[in-house]
Amino acid sequence: MLPPEISILIVDDMKSMRTMVKGQLRQLGYSNFSEAEDGGKGFAMLEEMHRGGKPAQLVLSDWNMPNTTGIEFLKRVRGDSRFQNLLFVMITAEGELGQVKEAIGLGVTTYIVKPFTAETFQAKLKDLKLP
């Protein structure tokens, strides 16, 4: 189980989804959140947090977003030596096998398909460990 004080970045273009994810995280005892509405802003946020000495330790990202998609965001993250081992969870409605394989191939930590139950979300997070 990840420690409750970890810094979590939630990236989704839908505010309602970010609100829902935060609610589920609070139920698990987490409260240290940052948010971004697409992958480009998410990457900028990661850089800012890293520069500020308080790096994000877990990213929860949607796939289907304008400007920079979640898969493009993942590619940038894994291509940057500062973030190669960052825990990156894709939370997305895109559940086709080819897409899951693509994300795994790019180094996603785990994958949650929407819609998901609170139990599935909790189980996926409980399996995570800080590098």
Added chain:
Amino acid sequence: MSDADGKQQTTEFLNTVLGSVAHTFKVAIRTEVKPGKTRMRGPDEELTGDVAGLVGLISNHFTGSLTLIFPEKTYLAVMSRMLEVEFLAISEDIADGAAEIMNMILGHAKTTLNEKGYGFQQAIPSVIRGTGIQIYTDAQPSILIPYTSDAGDFYVELALKR
């Protein structure tokens, strides 16, 4: 493509969407929904709601749109269940919820249909809000599915062009 093939694909798409609506509401909103009688929307028939989530459809066989239309009371009940917080008015926290629900429905349907070669492309849903908004589409056929649930009633409209 023959008319028979087109009709079969429309039926298959419709049945998949029905399943995806039921699945999404059951899992994300913890609500059982019941489709009423599916019918064709009349050419001058008005379709009114307060919040709508809609998404364009592009596939190998047809294009069109899928729309989810809620009256405000149903929408507030649905979002309250989805986020596990009671909402008495449509705030910024839930304003785009109909688009997110549509995102889940389409994603689920697309996964099933693309395994059968439909080739649906990814699309980002939009949301329309306002009191008494009216939804129009120029794509025919337009299929209307009324839904009931203990969160309230709503509609799904499927409009297709081949």
